[in-house]
């Protein structure tokens with residue numbers, strides 16, 4: 001009988017789950033809108049039940065459940081903070097799901113799960129040490145060192161989006177000013193457009209009233225100077241932060257994940273230029289790779305962990 005794990009990538013917008021065998025092959029996949037209402041937990045548990053039913057129907061043996069969540073998770077799998085999914089704040093999801101379904105449950109950070117998935121069977125396969133930067137509604141980070149996801153001694157690790165890049169800069173959702181996320185996330189790029197419009201900068205692109213990251217990307221691909229400047233600013237800050245991480249850890253590779261990975265080529269040269277300006281002399285520039293597993297990385301990583309993690313996130 002084939003053994004599988006249920007991997008769940010619980011995002012602020014979408015929840016994706018699937019059955020993953022020990023080689024990282026995704027045998028069944030399902031998705032639901034996460035939603036923020038009071039009915040979140042009943043819907044989430046019914047989603048898990050639906051995927052588990054598929055395992056039973058296919059004669060697969062379920063070994064455990066692994067979850068990646070968008071927040072700060074302690075060593076016991078308790079969620080200490082989840083700004084993009086407040087329903088999870090303070091919840092012991094591991095205990096709750098174990099009580100409901102009876103399987104062993106492992107809970108970790110969502111970008112750590114993406115890093116684990118990419119390490120196991122994605123762009124990070126064969127690379128011992130690398131940084132993952134997830135670009136989307138926020139900017140998340142995951143760090144793989146010696147084939148293991150690095151968790152540090154405290155709950156929060158590799159929160160690269162909250163490295164401060166501008167002293168007294170834009171106010172972020174975290175309450176601090178000048179975090180990388182406020183420039184390089186989708187809302188950060190949209191904010192750059194708003195500021196440029198307020199400053200009367202000329203734009204060829206007809207921006208709608210509400211601007212989003214994908215709209216800024218479309219404008220940049222159409223050659224709009226304001227949108228290109230927004231990506232240049234994001235790329236410059238990303239490059240500086242990447243250089244600091246490289247100066248500290250000596251990594252050779254950065255893997256970009258999340259919906260913003262589609263915009264990597266708009267920023268690649270700016271990232272490398274500002275990275276070069278801030279790297280210790282003689283340090284090689286990193287290779288910048290797009291994630292290979294797309295939306296499935298978080299499911300596979302949550303189910304199996306990184307190769308050096310003994311099969312668990």
Ligand SMILES: [Zn+2]
Pocket residue numbers: 161162163172173174175176179181
């Ligand atoms: Zn911050």
